[in-house]
Amino acid sequence: MTKAASSTDQKNGLKKGPWTPEEDQKLVDYIHKHGHGKWRTLPKNAGLKRCGKSCRLRWTNYLRPDIKRGRFSFEEEETIIQLHSVLGNKWSTIAASLPGRTDNEIKNYWNTHIKKRLLKMGIDPVTHTPCLDIQQLSSILNFSLYDSPRVNHPPHFGMANNILNPSLLSLLAAFLSSSQNPDASNQTFQQNYQLNNSIQTFPLQENQSCAASQPLSLESQLMRDKIDQMISPPDTTNFSYQSSLPNEGQCQGGHNYPTSLLESHQIALNTRGEPNFTLGSLISYSTPSSSTSPSNLNSSASSTTFVKGATEEERDTYCSNMLMYNISNGLNIDGPCIL
DNA sequence: AAGCGAAGCAACCGCGAACCG
DNA sequence: GCGGTTCGCGGTTGCTTCGCT
Numbered sequence: 411m412t413k414a415a416s417s418t419d420q421k422n423g424l425k426k427g428p429w430t431p432e433e434d435q436k437l438v439d440y441i442h443k444h445g446h447g448k449w450r451t452l453p454k455n456a457g458l459k460r461c462g463k464s465c466r467l468r469w470t471n472y473l474r475p476d477i478k479r480g481r482f483s484f485e486e487e488e489t490i491i492q493l494h495s496v497l498g499n500k501w502s503t504i505a506a507s508l509p510g511r512t513d514n515e516i517k518n519y520w521n522t523h524i525k526k527r528l529l530k531m532g533i534d535p536v537t538h539t540p541c542l543d544i545q546q547l548s549s550i551l552n553f554s555l556y557d558s559p560r561v562n563h564p565p566h567f568g569m570a571n572n573i574l575n576p577s578l579l580s581l582l583a584a585f586l587s588s589s590q591n592p593d594a595s596n597q598t599f600q601q602n603y604q605l606n607n608s609i610q611t612f613p614l615q616e617n618q619s620c621a622a623s624q625p626l627s628l629e630s631q632l633m634r635d636k637i638d639q640m641i642s643p644p645d646t647t648n649f650s651y652q653s654s655l656p657n658e659g660q661c662q663g664g665h666n667y668p669t670s671l672l673e674s675h676q677i678a679l680n681t682r683g684e685p686n687f688t689l690g691s692l693i694s695y696s697t698p699s700s701s702t703s704p705s706n707l708n709s710s711a712s713s714t715t716f717v718k719g720a721t722e723e724e725r726d727t728y729c730s731n732m733l734m735y736n737i738s739n740g741l742n743i744d745g746p747c748i749l
Numbered sequence: 750a751a752g753c754g755a756a757g758c759a760a761c762c763g764c765g766a767a768c769c770g
Numbered sequence: 771g772c773g774g775t776t777c778g779c780g781g782t783t784g785c786t787t788c789g790c791t
Contacts, residue, residue, distance in 0.1 A: 447777095450776065450777090463761085463777085463778095464760075467759090467760065468759090471759075471760085472760095499780065500779090501780065502778075502779060502780085514759080519757095522756065522757055522758080523757090751791105752790105752791090753789105754789095755788085755789085755790095756788075758786085760782105760785095761782080761784095762783090763782100764780095765779085766776105766777085766778080767776085768776075768777090769773105769775080769776095770772105
């Protein structure tokens with residue numbers, strides 16, 4: 411018998427701590443006969459030396475017949491993250507969307523698994539925004555702004571050649587800016603959200619060469635100047651400025667890339683008007699089925715299939731890669747896009 | 750095999766909302 | 771409208787299990 415199991419409330423003689431099978435049986439039998447509710451009087455009527463609150467908790471979190479036990483599925487996890495990005499710590503509301511799961515179970519799972527994974531991915535679990543440090547973001551921005559050639563990309567990112575994505579860069583720049591001036595963050599994000607929505611998407615033409623260079627738009631140049639003021643420019647002496655478009659595999663067939671990140675909910679706004687980067691959206695890609703590298707995004711295999719069979723570590727690796735790839739290239743479910 | 754720290758999870762606690770007389 | 775009671779939620783605690791040394 412544990413210390414907690416043997417403890418009792420001195421005033422009322424009520425038992426505390428873990429429930430015994432006998433107590434569980436008494437509670438279940440009583441509720442089957444009389445239904446639940448009136449928790450205050452229930453323990454006395456059921457012959458239990460527990461407070462009503464304890465009985466209610468035991469029933470709703472453990473004994474209820476429709477409780478689903480065991481590991482959370484990928485879909486459940488995705489739902490939790492997406493709902494949390496909108497609702498915050500409203501565990502009971504989140505639980506309402508997950509049949510068989512209790513608020514307590516979801517809360518525990520969040521605190522012990524998801525929170526850690528998001529942090530590992532560089533996402534703030536409270537705000538659902540990137541919490542990469544300035545250096546990491548600067549590095550990403552530099553890759554995009556200075557259009558580094560494929561050969562120089564860090565292999566673990568699984569990057570194809572960059573496609574210039576001024577709106578996403580604006581968001582990242584705003585994030586950098588806000589990290590330097592937190593008071594302005596909300597306003598900056600709102601402005602950039604409007605900016606993103608105002609920028610039209612355009613298709614990548616079939617005859618557009620993968621090796622063709624992409625001239626910087628005026629906006630991008632201004633943004634580059636702005637970011638130059640905040641970060642040190644990279645050493646470009648070894649860069650060859652060859653290509654700014656996706657690799658051959660991704661631009662064949664004259665695909666259109668019409669969906670902006672915002673439209674596809676890849677970046678959703680939270681209640682404070684800031685963009686969210688959620689794990690759930692990140693792993694809703696078409697992805698390779700046999701590799702954790704996100705470099706071959708035009709594969710028709712579903713990411714869900716991959717993630718379902720993946721180990722926890724593989725999920726982490728995959729999601730981290732997706733995050734970095736996503737931030738760098740601004741890809742959505744159909745492949746690269748320009749916001 | 751033993752010790753120890755970390756992780757996971759069931760249960761508790763305090764507070765606020767809802768309900769009722 | 772008010773005060774008392776009940777219920778439910780979210781944060782926290784502490785016990786158990788796991789994994790590493």
